[in-house]
Amino acid sequence: xxxxxxxxxxxxxxxxxxxxxxxxxxxxxxxxxxxxxxxxxxxxxxxxxxxxxxxxxxxxxxxxxxxxxxxxxxxxxxxxxxxxxxxxxxxxxxxxxxxxxxxxxxxxxxxxxxxxxxxxxxxxxxxxxxxxxxxxxxxxxxxxxxxxxxxxxxxxxxxxxxxxxxxxxxxxxxxxxxxxxxxxxxxxxxxxxxxxxxxxxxxxxxxxxxxxxxxxxxxxxxxxxxxxxxxxxxxxxxxxxxxxxxxxxxxxxxxxxxxxxxxxxxxxxxxx
Amino acid sequence: xxxxxxxxxxxxxxxxxxxxxxxxxxxxxxxxxxxxxxxxxxxxxxxxxxxxxxxxxxxxxxxxxxxxxxxxxxxxxxxxxxxxxxxxxxxxxxxxxxxxxxxxxxxxxxxxxxxxxxxxxxxxxxxxxxxxxxxxxxxxxxxxxxxxxxxxxxxxxxxxxxxxxxxxxxxxxxxxxxxxxxxxxxxxxxxxxxxxxxxxxxxxxxxxxxxxxxxxxxxxxxxxxxxxxxxxxxxxxxxxxxxxxxxxxxxxxxxxxxxxxxxxxxxxxxxxxxxxxxxxxxxxxxxxxxxxxxxxxxxxxxxxxxxxxxxxxxxxxxxxxxxxxxxxxxxxxxxxxxxxxxxxxxxxxxxxxxxxxxxxxxxxxxxxxxxxxxxxxxxxxxxxx
Numbered sequence: 001x002x003x004x005x006x007x008x009x010x011x012x013x014x015x016x017x018x019x020x021x022x023x024x025x026x027x028x029x030x031x032x033x034x035x036x037x038x039x040x041x042x043x044x045x046x047x048x049x050x051x052x053x054x055x056x057x058x059x060x061x062x063x064x065x066x067x068x069x070x071x072x073x074x075x076x077x078x079x080x081x082x083x084x085x086x087x088x089x090x091x092x093x094x095x096x097x098x099x100x101x102x103x104x105x106x107x108x109x110x111x112x113x114x115x116x117x118x119x120x121x122x123x124x125x126x127x128x129x130x131x132x133x134x135x136x137x138x139x140x141x142x143x144x145x146x147x148x149x150x151x152x153x154x155x156x157x158x159x160x161x162x163x164x165x166x167x168x169x170x171x172x173x174x175x176x177x178x179x180x181x182x183x184x185x186x187x188x189x190x191x192x193x194x195x196x197x198x199x200x201x202x203x204x205x206x207x208x209x210x211x212x213x214x215x216x217x218x219x220x221x222x223x224x225x226x227x228x229x230x231x232x233x234x235x236x237x238x239x240x241x242x243x244x245x246x247x248x249x250x251x252x253x254x255x256x257x258x259x260x261x262x263x264x265x266x267x268x269x270x271x272x
Numbered sequence: 273x274x275x276x277x278x279x280x281x282x283x284x285x286x287x288x289x290x291x292x293x294x295x296x297x298x299x300x301x302x303x304x305x306x307x308x309x310x311x312x313x314x315x316x317x318x319x320x321x322x323x324x325x326x327x328x329x330x331x332x333x334x335x336x337x338x339x340x341x342x343x344x345x346x347x348x349x350x351x352x353x354x355x356x357x358x359x360x361x362x363x364x365x366x367x368x369x370x371x372x373x374x375x376x377x378x379x380x381x382x383x384x385x386x387x388x389x390x391x392x393x394x395x396x397x398x399x400x401x402x403x404x405x406x407x408x409x410x411x412x413x414x415x416x417x418x419x420x421x422x423x424x425x426x427x428x429x430x431x432x433x434x435x436x437x438x439x440x441x442x443x444x445x446x447x448x449x450x451x452x453x454x455x456x457x458x459x460x461x462x463x464x465x466x467x468x469x470x471x472x473x474x475x476x477x478x479x480x481x482x483x484x485x486x487x488x489x490x491x492x493x494x495x496x497x498x499x500x501x502x503x504x505x506x507x508x509x510x511x512x513x514x515x516x517x518x519x520x521x522x523x524x525x526x527x528x529x530x531x532x533x534x535x536x537x538x539x540x541x542x543x544x545x546x547x548x549x550x551x552x553x554x555x556x557x558x559x560x561x562x563x564x565x566x567x568x569x570x571x572x573x574x575x576x577x578x579x580x581x582x583x584x585x586x587x588x589x590x591x592x593x594x595x596x597x598x599x600x601x602x603x604x605x606x607x608x609x610x611x612x613x614x615x616x617x618x619x620x621x622x623x624x625x626x627x628x629x630x631x632x633x634x635x636x637x638x639x640x641x642x643x644x645x646x647x648x649x650x651x652x653x654x655x656x657x
Binding site: 107138140142164169171176177259 | 308309310311313315316317318320321375378379380381382384385387388390391393395396397398399402454455457458459460461537608609612613614615616618
């Protein structure tokens, strides 16, 4: 009995190892499908002409701030919060936010320039930066938040103990805690006509959550929800591939990343 | 030996019952929190740690402060501490238990607490905090209980306890260092991101812990037949004085770096705490009072005739305790979240259930101190008789 179990676990462990180390990641994410939608004109051979170091996939999000307007912001936020069953508490104390709007001076408080009349007051979209060097992952005592091989900083709602160390560590205010039971509030919203997304779990109170770059959609070969509803604003792709859509855009546009001086290496870029 | 806690005057039992009521009220409030969630507290998305973690931080200091009587006794053979070192250790036990309780009430999913053991994560400072706090609790139980037991029997402390006593000294330093590292290693929280966080924590700990010990020992001296010895208490007072001056010096260093460099990130939280920022400044009177009370305490301790006066000594110890409590048990943790990462301000108002729970944990600490001190004092009275 115990031998059987051990053998099974060993086999399962080996499969996982092979899956993580080799091609498995690509198959798991079906990047072919995602990339086809993401890339304009396809991408060349992997690592072509570059040193074959570093990860082969590092997902990144580009947000064209110049193309943003109130209507698009509302659509993006609504879509994301619908897809992930984020309750709408309507008060800043309990609020859960995966993607939200704020002004330039709050998004880039360290580079605020009172004479910059173009950027000041301009609406930006904020979300988890899926840092390459994430402080939240460093401080989590139970590895409930972890960095996947494709660069996505994920959150395990079933392991999180709710210590909120990650919230103190995140310099971007990207994490929300379920101070009260979100399911109770969702019930209320459903009674008022809100629809639940049955394909994504709701959370329980006492755990932390945040943007997950739509891992559940990537696994099905779909782009993140925000990209789908606003393809002219949000661009998602592989930062590690020099020929990817996002790298091409970054070559042509001026981009900003939040609080670079902290060494977190954000994967969210703002195009201006 | 523990049975000595069961024999006491009606005042003793009245006090115990009072504490049990305080703890009971807090327990009810905790059940409510467990059912509804941490939303019943004043914490929010912006101020994600509040009273609980602030009190946790403060009492780690009180626990570490016990080492200030252990070092002179065991490293310098300062014999005047022979009778009181156990009181330092017992105070540390109570303080560590309080710390552990403050963590438990703060986490959102307490039934998953053992995940910290199930998924040990050496890159998380909380993992080390768990190890050092539980280790320190165990060390103090071993050392405190066995030295007292030996005293009771009138025999020297068994040799195997000695290594644990010596280990407990650097261990005490470690608990507060690791606790400081919880804060001092976070990017983007300018107020906490300072290399002197751990030294400052230790300085305030070595002031606060012994100050509390002085207050309790003065009380013990008044109401029981056991005399801890005025010489010993005076020596503790000198320790408190040195430590508090060091603490205020470190605080001054923080002010200098912030205001001379004029870097906004370094100034903002200090502005909020001591001057008010963008019209917000609820903590200003408290933080200013902390400085004044702290300086007042130092003054009382610095002037020998005042320090030797028992009443003034009690006032001095209370001043130091209150000043460090406001500074570390209120300002330090809350201040770290103000302003938030968007440079806006959300203030924090603890709620009644939250305060009831925190008070209950103070009650647990007081209960442990009462029971352990009752045992220790009974043994000492027996020795004297």
